[in-house]
Amino acid sequence: MTIDAQRRRLLGATLCAGALSPWASLSFAGNAGADGRRLAVVILRGGMDGLSAVPAVGDPDFAAARGALAQFGAAPLPLDNTFALHPELTQLHAMYGQRELAVVHAVGLPYRERSHFDAQQVLESGGVRPYELSTGWLGRALAHSGAKGIALSTAVPLVLRGPGTIDTWAPSALPDPSAELVMRLERMYGSDAALATALARAKALHLDGAMMAAMEKSDGPAKGATLLAQRAAEFLSQPSGPQAAVLELGGWDTHANQSAPNGALTNNLRTLDTGLAALRDGLVAGGAWKRSIVVVMTEFGREVAINGTQGTDHGTGGAAFVLGGAIKGGRVIADWPGLAKKDRFEGRDLRTTLDMRSVLKGVLSQHLQVASRALDREVFPGSDPVKPLEVA
Amino acid sequence: MNSASLNAAIAAHRFGLAEASLETVGSDPQGWLLSQIGAADKARGDGLLSTPEAWAHVKAEAEKRKLAKNPPPGMNAEQVLAGHYRDVIVADVRSRFVTAATTQRPFAERLQLFWSNHFTVSLAKGSVRGLVGAFERDAIRPNIAGSFESLLNASTTHPAMLRYLDNAQSAGPHSRAVAFAARRAERMQEGPKLTGLNENLAREILELHTLGAESARNPSARGGYTQADVTSFAAVLTGWRIGPEHSGSELPFDPKWHEPGRKTVLGKSYPEGPEALRMVLYDLARHPATAHFLSTKLARHFVADDPPPELVDRLAATYLRHDGQLGEVYRELVRAPQAWHPQPAKLKTPEEFVISTARMLNLGDRMFERNDGAGVVALGQRPHAAPSPAGWPDRADDWLGPDAVWKRVEWATRAGERVGRTADARAIAAASLGPLLGDESRRQIERAADGPQALALLLMAPEFQRR
Numbered sequence: 055m056t057i058d059a060q061r062r063r064l065l066g067a068t069l070c071a072g073a074l075s076p077w078a079s080l081s082f083a084g085n086a087g088a089d090g091r092r093l094a095v096v097i098l099r100g101g102m103d104g105l106s107a108v109p110a111v112g113d114p115d116f117a118a119a120r121g122a123l124a125q126f127g128a129a130p131l132p133l134d135n136t137f138a139l140h141p142e143l144t145q146l147h148a149m150y151g152q153r154e155l156a157v158v159h160a161v162g163l164p165y166r167e168r169s170h171f172d173a174q175q176v177l178e179s180g181g182v183r184p185y186e187l188s189t190g191w192l193g194r195a196l197a198h199s200g201a202k203g204i205a206l207s208t209a210v211p212l213v214l215r216g217p218g219t220i221d222t223w224a225p226s227a228l229p230d231p232s233a234e235l236v237m238r239l240e241r242m243y244g245s246d247a248a249l250a251t252a253l254a255r256a257k258a259l260h261l262d263g264a265m266m267a268a269m270e271k272s273d274g275p276a277k278g279a280t281l282l283a284q285r286a287a288e289f290l291s292q293p294s295g296p297q298a299a300v301l302e303l304g305g306w307d308t309h310a311n312q313s314a315p316n317g318a319l320t321n322n323l324r325t326l327d328t329g330l331a332a333l334r335d336g337l338v339a340g341g342a343w344k345r346s347i348v349v350v351m352t353e354f355g356r357e358v359a360i361n362g363t364q365g366t367d368h369g370t371g372g373a374a375f376v377l378g379g380a381i382k383g384g385r386v387i388a389d390w391p392g393l394a395k396k397d398r399f400e401g402r403d404l405r406t407t408l409d410m411r412s413v414l415k416g417v418l419s420q421h422l423q424v425a426s427r428a429l430d431r432e433v434f435p436g437s438d439p440v441k442p443l444e445v446a
Numbered sequence: 447m448n449s450a451s452l453n454a455a456i457a458a459h460r461f462g463l464a465e466a467s468l469e470t471v472g473s474d475p476q477g478w479l480l481s482q483i484g485a486a487d488k489a490r491g492d493g494l495l496s497t498p499e500a501w502a503h504v505k506a507e508a509e510k511r512k513l514a515k516n517p518p519p520g521m522n523a524e525q526v527l528a529g530h531y532r533d534v535i536v537a538d539v540r541s542r543f544v545t546a547a548t549t550q551r552p553f554a555e556r557l558q559l560f561w562s563n564h565f566t567v568s569l570a571k572g573s574v575r576g577l578v579g580a581f582e583r584d585a586i587r588p589n590i591a592g593s594f595e596s597l598l599n600a601s602t603t604h605p606a607m608l609r610y611l612d613n614a615q616s617a618g619p620h621s622r623a624v625a626f627a628a629r630r631a632e633r634m635q636e637g638p639k640l641t642g643l644n645e646n647l648a649r650e651i652l653e654l655h656t657l658g659a660e661s662a663r664n665p666s667a668r669g670g671y672t673q674a675d676v677t678s679f680a681a682v683l684t685g686w687r688i689g690p691e692h693s694g695s696e697l698p699f700d701p702k703w704h705e706p707g708r709k710t711v712l713g714k715s716y717p718e719g720p721e722a723l724r725m726v727l728y729d730l731a732r733h734p735a736t737a738h739f740l741s742t743k744l745a746r747h748f749v750a751d752d753p754p755p756e757l758v759d760r761l762a763a764t765y766l767r768h769d770g771q772l773g774e775v776y777r778e779l780v781r782a783p784q785a786w787h788p789q790p791a792k793l794k795t796p797e798e799f800v801i802s803t804a805r806m807l808n809l810g811d812r813m814f815e816r817n818d819g820a821g822v823v824a825l826g827q828r829p830h831a832a833p834s835p836a837g838w839p840d841r842a843d844d845w846l847g848p849d850a851v852w853k854r855v856e857w858a859t860r861a862g863e864r865v866g867r868t869a870d871a872r873a874i875a876a877a878s879l880g881p882l883l884g885d886e887s888r889r890q891i892e893r894a895a896d897g898p899q900a901l902a903l904l905l906m907a908p909e910f911q912r913r
Binding site: 100121226227238248252255257360 | 570641
């Protein structure tokens with residue numbers, strides 16, 4: 055296919071550009087602000103079906119390979135001759151038109167088994183095998199430049215864990231503790247470093263008056279993902295705020311009835327589209343959108359064929375999104391392997407032709423100015439052969 | 447420091463759910479724990495449905511759905527369906543808390559909570575609404591101290607698990623059900639709705655319930671398994687489903703959905719039919735990889751996030767020697783010196799924090815009268831709604847985010863406001879924590895501005911947050 059050949063060339067070119075310009079992305083450790091650049095990472099837990107989110111409608115094998123899953127409630131939103139977006143992703147489609155969204159396909163991890171929990175561990179740790187690393191790639195990248203990170207959740211997700219300071223934030227319906235109580239707790243935690251650290255970080259976050267006022271002001275009817283996206287945008291828009299924020303959306307493990315009009319996948323994609331639009335709107339309002347990149351990633355794609363229950367079982371290769379005011383968007387980045395059975399991984403999954411670490415290394419080097427040595431050795435250890443993709 | 451009372455405090459907090467007074471434990475802490483080994487208490491509370499009753503309630507909802515398509519005058523479809531499960535879910539959650547807060551066998555209750563989490567079925571998935579409490583009461587509670595095989599069988603064949611991990615919809619590709627669906631689809635000129643396997647349950651039994659994910663990573667190691675094992679185990683599992691024709695009291699197997707022929711799982715061949723599942727589970731339950739995986743999880747739960755390997759080996763050896771008799775493994779755990787280290791290493795989960803507060807403050811079921819889960823939801827652990835089949839995490843890192851700790855401080859503030867005016871936190875701390883209470887915590891509680899603050903400090907003291 056000529057399209058495939060073009061894609062192959064495009065990919066090759068971007069990889070070379072990344073490989074040839076390591077000096078351009080060198081920076082000094084401690085350059086915490088990186089000119090006020092911001093990164094948001096959205097983790098879709100459960101394994102988003104990449105071929106539903108980004109159907110390869112122009113692939114001659116698509117309809118036969120996908121069966122009933124090739125049918126959508128409305129027409130998919132075209133991206134180019136091969137790819138389209140799921141009809142629920144209208145706002146993402148608009149961003150694509152504005153060149154603020156790049157769609158990445160046939161992307162995956164070095165890990166090729168099909169366990170959610172192992173795959174998420176690899177996705178977040180930045181390793182090759184599950185549990186070889188116990189901290190996260192973003193946590194290590196931020197610590198390298200002394201930058202702060204925040205998770206829009208009660209717990210710190212693995213991707214942000216590392217030597218640096220990580221804040222967490224989630225909405226609360228409980229009363230505020232008094233400053234005096236917090237002070238006494240700090241004394242109590244003199245011999246419990248873990249509790250002391252968590253309390254100190256929480257205190258800094260909650261007793262910062264300006265930030266609280268800003269958040270109360272914008273208290274709207276937003277719910278769930280949208281609320282968290284708005285908060286993330288507010289944190290990222292602060293001049294001395296965190297450089298990176300992590301959000302999580304669950305419920306992507308669609309083993310059954312996934313294409314129903316109100317099925318889990320349809321609803322999830324709608325929530326994702328709305329949430330990402332809220333994140334963009336918040337960053338635009340805070341003046342940070344032009345300095346921002348958002349990466350949307352999942353632990354694996356799903357099996358190409360429909361399973362016995364109108365859903366899909368665990369697979370490997372899938373899709374990811376990179377959006378923001380600081381990216382070269384309006385393109386699909388894919389070395390498309392095709393969907394014929396012989397082209398699939400183990401005869402069942404979309405073959406992974408692009409390492410997710412390549413996307414992440416591109417974002418970290420070109421956008422957050424993380425030095426390539428640090429990327430190869432600390433952030434994604436042993437990843438020298440995985441060249442950064444050109445994204446920014 | 448009196449070592450008998452230190453061990454009493456460890457027994458009460460590390461193995462139990464806190465006591466208002468260490469006198470409850472008595473002079474033989476190990477004996478106190480060993481005497482609790484057995485089936486968990488019967489769940490307490492009103493409005494609790496048995497599995498057949500819960501299944502009937504689920505079927506009644508299906509009837510309502512039909513009615514909702516043509517709602518009676520004056521009602522819309524939403525009103526017909528509204529709140530069908532509300533009372534059941536509220537009763538289930540309250541019972542979970544009240545039973546744990548009032549039981550005299552808190553070690554057995556901890557094990558109940560542990561196995562309910564190991565075999566997670568979660569309200570995060572709509573298809574198990576109304577069944578989670580019945581699963582806990584009927585599949586887990588009676589089986590926590592028998593053989594692991596019984597527990598595994600009870601979990602795997604319960605309607606809640608069959609629905610949660612999609613097995614209720616999985617059919618053999620060559621089964622009569624699939625052939626029937628194909629003929630029907632042809633007649634109706636539409637695509638068939640049912641064509642074959644769904645491997646969700648098969649994979650999670652291997653990865654999360656028995657051999658462990660480690661085994662998937664090393665297909666060549668002992669207990670290693672491959673995609674082919676997952677697929678053929680899924681074929682063994684076909685037919686295990688619950689449908690409208692079932693009452694919920696029989697073994698839910700439907701031969702029409704079962705894949706014909708023999709299947710090979712982990713190199714061993716199993717016959718066609720319902721017996722094969724029991725045989726596969728028999729072999730999985732006795733597998734050394736299962737012994738090691740379960741022993742690691744138990745030791746992690748009670749002793750340390752990264753448990754001493756010699757303790758894990760000791761538990762695994764006991765497990766294998768006694769054919770997976772769980773009571774024997776618990777006895778070994780209680781007798782192991784590594785489990786009695788004075789320094790508490792584990793951070794309580796939010797649920798343990800809330801339940802142990804109720805017990806330490808002798809509140810009985812008072813905290814659980816409002817149907818708000820006593821605030822556990824705000825602490826990040828919605829009861830019966832774990833985020834994935836892996837259940838809630840069991841490492842401190844997962845609960846130690848700044849926001850998580852801040853929410854605990856907020857929760858303790860509220861508990862202090864509600865109870866602290868009438869309680870003497872100093873006396874409670876001495877009676878419940880005994881020698882575990884450190885000097886700095888005692889000093890801060892004594893110097894507190896008022897009763898509510900003193901109680902909040904006690905609840906947030908490292909000695910009470912950890913166990």
